[in-house]
Amino acid sequence: MEIDVDKLKREWAGSTFDTAEFEISADDLRDFALACGETAPHYTDPSHPDFRAVPNFTARYVGRRILPDNFPRLSDGFGFDAGKCVTVLGPIRPGDKVTAKSRIHDIYTKTGRSGTMLFIVHRMEFSNQRGESVSIVDWRMVQRARS
Amino acid sequence: MILDLHNHSIVSDDGRAKVENYCQWIRKREIPLDGFVLSEHRQFDAVSDYRKLEDEYGLAILKASEVETDYGHVLVFGVNEAMQDAFDFRRIDLPLALVLREVDRCGGVAVPCHPGRPRVGMCAHFEARGPVDGVTVIETRNGGSRASEDERALHLAEERGYRGVGGSDAHIVSHIGRCVTRFPAPIRGMGDLVEALRAGEFEAVSWKSTSTS
Numbered sequence: 001m002e003i004d005v006d007k008l009k010r011e012w013a014g015s016t017f018d019t020a021e022f023e024i025s026a027d028d029l030r031d032f033a034l035a036c037g038e039t040a041p042h043y044t045d046p047s048h049p050d051f052r053a054v055p056n057f058t059a060r061y062v063g064r065r066i067l068p069d070n071f072p073r074l075s076d077g078f079g080f081d082a083g084k085c086v087t088v089l090g091p092i093r094p095g096d097k098v099t100a101k102s103r104i105h106d107i108y109t110k111t112g113r114s115g116t117m118l119f120i121v122h123r124m125e126f127s128n129q130r131g132e133s134v135s136i137v138d139w140r141m142v143q144r145a146r147s
Numbered sequence: 148m149i150l151d152l153h154n155h156s157i158v159s160d161d162g163r164a165k166v167e168n169y170c171q172w173i174r175k176r177e178i179p180l181d182g183f184v185l186s187e188h189r190q191f192d193a194v195s196d197y198r199k200l201e202d203e204y205g206l207a208i209l210k211a212s213e214v215e216t217d218y219g220h221v222l223v224f225g226v227n228e229a230m231q232d233a234f235d236f237r238r239i240d241l242p243l244a245l246v247l248r249e250v251d252r253c254g255g256v257a258v259p260c261h262p263g264r265p266r267v268g269m270c271a272h273f274e275a276r277g278p279v280d281g282v283t284v285i286e287t288r289n290g291g292s293r294a295s296e297d298e299r300a301l302h303l304a305e306e307r308g309y310r311g312v313g314g315s316d317a318h319i320v321s322h323i324g325r326c327v328t329r330f331p332a333p334i335r336g337m338g339d340l341v342e343a344l345r346a347g348e349f350e351a352v353s354w355k356s357t358s359t360s
Contacts, residue, residue, distance in 0.1 A: 108160070109239050110188065111215050111267050116239065119160070140160070 003074060003118060003145055008107045017068035018102040022061060026094035029053050032060060046094065053092035058126050058135040059084045063102040066122065066141075074118055079143035082119065090134040097129045105138060109145060116145040148330045149352070150207065150340070151183040151323055153222060153260060153286065153314020158195065159188040164320045166197055170204040171320075178324040182207025182334070184224070184314070189214060189237050191226040209337050212236060213260065218243035218272040218279060222286065222314070225255030225341040243269075247281035256344040258312060260286040262303055263296030270299050278307070284344055287311030288351040290325030291318075297353070312344070313351035325355050 026046035033043040033054045042050045092098060105123035109116055119142050126135040154169065155162035166185065173180050183206065185192065190212060197208040212223045214236050221243065223230070233249035234241055243259070250257040262269040262285050269285065287300045288311065304311045313326035330349045334340050343349055 108189075108237070110160070111220070111239050113265055113267060115266055 003109060005107055005109055005118075008072075012068060012071060013104045013107060015068070016101045016103045018063040018065045020061070020063045020100050020102075022098050022100065024053070024092055024094055024096040024098060026051070029057065029092075029094060032057055051093065055088045056084075056086045057092060058098075058100075058124070058137050059086050061100060061124065061126075061137075063100060063124065065102070067120070068104070075143035075145065077144055079141055082140035082142040084140070085138045087136040087138075088134075089136065090128070090132050092126075092128070092134050096134075098126045098134060099128075100124045100126050114144075118143045118145045148181045148332070148334050149179060149327050150209075150330065150334060151180055151315050151317070151327045152211075152224075152258075152312050153186050153213070153289065153326075154183050154317040154323055155187060155213075156185050156195075158185070158190070158192045159318070161188070162318050164318065164323075166195070166208065167200055168320045169317070169323050170200050170206055170208075172323060173206065174204055176324075180206065180324055180327065182209065183323060184209045184211050184340075186211040186213040186222050186314075189239070191223075191231060191236060207334060207336075209340060211337075214241055214246060215239040215267075216241045216243040216246055218259065218276075219262065219264070219266070219268045220260050221246055222258040222260045223250055223255060224258065224344060225250070225253070225337055227253055227255070229253045230255060243272075243279050244281065247279065251281065254341065256284065256341050257282075258284045258286055258344070260314065261289040261292045261296065261300070261316065262286065263289075263299030264292055268296065268300070270303050273303070282307070282309060284310045284312060284347075286314055286351075288313030288326040288353045290315030290322055290355065292316075310347045310349070311351040312349060313353060325353070327352050327354065 041048045043054045106121040122139040124137045156166050230253035259269040312328045315325040317323040328349050
């Protein structure tokens with residue numbers, strides 16, 4: 001079955017299909033930074049005057065749904081995580097309440113040694129309690145395209 | 148003049164290298180490159196302007212594309228608007244014959260890359276479905292291909308009389324300069340590069356065994 005990527009994009013990309021809220025604690029920020037091997041005190045010491053989240057902090061979050069309801073099954077397998085790209089737009093600090101809105105940002109195919117792959121880019125946009133955008137996470141999921 | 152003809156920056160979906168970091172790596176590691184080409188996947192980056200980096204690091208930074216055809220991946224040099232109108236760079240099933248014809252008609256050069264690799268290289272498709280006319284240059288030295296895959300490419304070039312170029316196919320900074328192409332004449336821009344490729348005045352060089360990564 002050949003995948004019509006342009007049709008898929010027209011039908012599924014762009015619309016928000018999930019919204020989730022997360023409260024940010026100092027412990028979460030510190031623990032995540034330490035787990036990443038971070039040593040800079042403004043990431044690891046909650047008493048630091050500029051204490052904030054490490055740049056990749058929002059990559060830890062997932063929404064309640066990975067794909068929209070009724071999104072077509074395009075592969076015989078489950079696929080795998082092809083990585084996350086985090087864009088930092090503003091600081092995240094203890095006590096913040098961030099809202100994450102999820103949508104499909106892009107769908108595309110490419111060919112490699114193992115055959116044709118389908119990539120779905122799941123975008124989460126994070127804003128804080130003041131409505132300020134603080135982070136964008138693009139999560140690429142790759143599936144083997146049905147042949 | 149030595150150029151690395153096949154590299155990807157963060158403009159490509161799987162590229163992890165910023166162009167400035169390539170420049171810094173080349174200078175810090177004293178890699179004897181005069182410049183490199185960015186061949187982003189399934190697109191031509193008409194927006195990025197690297198002239199400031201060229202001046203700062205004394206390197207030629209040229210832009211091309213890597214498209215996907217029914218006979219594997221193909222580097223396209225000399226991309227212009229007419230060429231972008233002629234076929235959709237985003238597609239993964241472009242007919243190789245069409246790409247070769249249209250790139251030539253629009254004044255560029257199409258170079259099948261990593262031909263020895265399975266599925267995305269031209270050799271296997273030639274064996275299965277027969278050769279396609281119009282190929283003159285292939286990438287015989289690719290930084291991401293296995294030794295046996297480069298050997299296969301070299302064999303095809305010898306067999307069919309193709310000229311060979313070298314490119315690293317770098318996606319991270321430390322992979323640039325693994326495979327290069329040596330030109331006897333200076334290459335001042337994409338026009339010179341296309342002219343040299345059309346004239347067949349170059350040789351592929353592999354630095355894989357000497358690269359420091």
